[in-house]
Amino acid sequence: MASIHFLKAIEMGIDTHQEPVVYMREDCHICRAEGFNSNTRLLIKTDTGALITTLNVVKSDKLQHGQIGFSKIAQQRLQVSQGQPVSVGHAPLVESLSAVRKKIYGHALSDSEIHSIVIDISKHKYTDIEIASFLSICAGGRLNTDEIIGLTRAMVDSGKHLNWPGSERVFDKHCIGGLPGNRTTPLIVAIVSAAGLTIPKTSSRGITSPSGTADTMEALTRVNLKLTKIQQVVEDTGACLAWGGAVNLSPADDLLIRIERALDLDGEGQLIASVLSKKIAAGSTHTIIDIPVGDTAKVRTQADADRLAGLFTQVGNACGIHVRCIITDGSKPIGSGIGPVEEARDLLAVFQCLSHAPQDLRARALMLAAHLLDLARQCGMENALQQATELLDSGRAWAQFQRIVEAQGGLKSLPDARFQIEEKATCSGVIQAIDNRKLSRLAKLAGAPIDITAGLRLHANIGSRLSAGDPLFTLYSESSGESDYALAYYHDNPDIFEIGEL
């Protein structure tokens, strides 16, 4: 019924992050006729696509008559070219929002309601405030087990699916995170694939942390691989260590995670669905979940960890994936290096069984690899741990890691940071506690993970006895500004390392 209005698209040169925005002149006849104002939700259409956006009205000197400006993400999502005609109208009602309101009013959601919400989110039909509303009302344990199962399935349905011809069983691992330096994944993948398991591992980059597995692996080799390349690597080696971002396994989840981070929410239902949906979409049939527990880790109490582990297992069963949760010590950093290059140095040292290799990282990787082997073969943990240790000590895991890296693009040499500053203990005593969150922030302020050499190297960990003047850590960065900024933060937060007598 409504008349159709055409305008010519131009790029506005404004980055509005993930929220697509279009810009129209305040005197535009369409705004007047349709009653558009700043914040009106619009449906923009081309011959080939459609996008829901938010309107910002601009002064008349910012655009010519007949033009509509696109923010960066709006232009990318609709794939419009300069000068292309687009039609503009009111955004249609988003039906699934009535299900969100139902949840707000205290009612459980059916599978089909959750499905419609997730599909609409993945199609970018929700505004940020609508996503925030949905996430808030689902957090705090407000999703029951059936709803978490529904959410997991809906996320799987909303994205791509991978499959691995020739591998009946496909393995995976995930860590709930929160421990700086805890880079066990490349070790585990090399060990279990050397033992014959198929483990096509895709990982994320660090967003709130100083490095993700993809960042650390990128210091060593190429990780931004197309799907066909990933499939080739897995066919050749039984494994890969690639960046998951290029694969688009769960578009809805990526949108939810962005708002979850902005709100600093950790909804357990959301977390479980996010992790398991990506595993299932990636074609995994068996996975272990590492849940570190500690005062400054993501999961803070044993009771929370037990509850989370129970839910993971239950939801996994319902969705057809074998899940084993391992609750681990999350009280302190793992390994010595924090940041892409420094973590990569630790990995190489463990792989090559060098004498300075961090033993805590080695032990943790062996234990988790053993859980995967036991999950695959029911051989018992003692036997599995022995197998994993033999694979590492014999150099077979290192050879397998080199095969994977070679298939992905070859091993890079690790660069050194421009600025290296050693900080010393200011008093004598034993390290009683380390604040994982603040330590991560320190490494981020130094420039990690964007500068791959940035980060830090610990010279001591919880339990180390130090004399005043002993080296505590070395800070690495690429600019004096960042190094000053990070050290100022360190001096403002003396509780990052708690040194005292036992």
Next chain:
Amino acid sequence: MASIHFLKAIEMGIDTHQEPVVYMREDCHICRAEGFNSNTRLLIKTDTGALITTLNVVKSDKLQHGQIGFSKIAQQRLQVSQGQPVSVGHAPLVESLSAVRKKIYGHALSDSEIHSIVIDISKHKYTDIEIASFLSICAGGRLNTDEIIGLTRAMVDSGKHLNWPGSERVFDKHCIGGLPGNRTTPLIVAIVSAAGLTIPKTSSRGITSPSGTADTMEALTRVNLKLTKIQQVVEDTGACLAWGGAVNLSPADDLLIRIERALDLDGEGQLIASVLSKKIAAGSTHTIIDIPVGDTAKVRTQADADRLAGLFTQVGNACGIHVRCIITDGSKPIGSGIGPVEEARDLLAVFQCLSHAPQDLRARALMLAAHLLDLARQCGMENALQQATELLDSGRAWAQFQRIVEAQGGLKSLPDARFQIEEKATCSGVIQAIDNRKLSRLAKLAGAPIDITAGLRLHANIGSRLSAGDPLFTLYSESSGESDYALAYYHDNPDIFEIGEL
């Protein structure tokens, strides 16, 4: 510790509605040094003020080196002038967000927690998604009575307070809304102030409705009055009928309402706090609350209305204001005119006791005026209704209304709409039901309340017997485009009027 960064402010010419945005060049040294990205929350400071905003990064040709662009609302809130130096840094942590998270995790909030949330919102420290999160988690009956009381008090504390020297008791009225044409307020105010009650009424404009009391009154006289002028009018006449927007009684509530509307949420705790806090801040000691109940009204069942009435009374008592709730019939539109000018015509007809005056509007206004008189004097409803009727029929209420209008700026004459289209019944029968929501939308599509003459006039209501071809309503608008648009909506929605045999 962080270095201070200065940039020169320039107006960007972009209207970002209520969310303040600043724009910085992608190659800006400050973005690089501080790690700012699009969506980073920034604290912008001048010598005299500070504002938290969201960053959008722009291409280098959009700004000169050393400049920072301001969106319209950002410029207005910080009151920066062209070229003024401002400092830029990371926004500080908003402490009260931890209380929001506490609520998300299912815990009730203390008075001081609610207080800190409301104060931070009123100081524009929350992003839209943070406000959305808070509102969603408080909706659906999740605020207990103590929390609603806390929220009401916090809202009162966050804004201005009015007082009325010489009036020990100050009266007010409020309608929960949802019924098109239900413009009783000017009648009630004139009747009870003619009886000697002090009733300084401030009203809102229609945002989701085709007219607010302020819009209808503005068709008749000036309503955008400064506080000193309002006080003068009340001193002279015992009453006023002004727009509340200029008075800034509850800045937090205005911010909450904007997001509530965008989410289409009607949290009862939020509603009660919003209504009562504005009454208390306006210095009222006694108020009636009209709660219309009907299938397409805001409150849909008698049980919901009873619950809401109980909460209103309880919260009012705790906050020191006498509240009487009146649950009324919300099944159909009231009066014949919908939209500012058409409602004003109905008002004048009722005041002047003209034969064509809508009797339902008259009866409803008399009943509610009687409740106010009884609340003031405990004279019994029968007696009160008789008093109210006498005041209206004797012309004393009309004379009092003219006094108020004269004090505010004099009576305007009502203009006619350019386009007037009569729609006829397409079949014979009795009107069984009218969809209030869709009828309101029809009047809005015609241009109400922005075009004051736009809207419609009903020639029949529920219970009217019609023959095919009898006039159903006349649509008024100022442009043929809007009139076409509205009529297309009418023809697409045949259920607005349900005509059939009883």
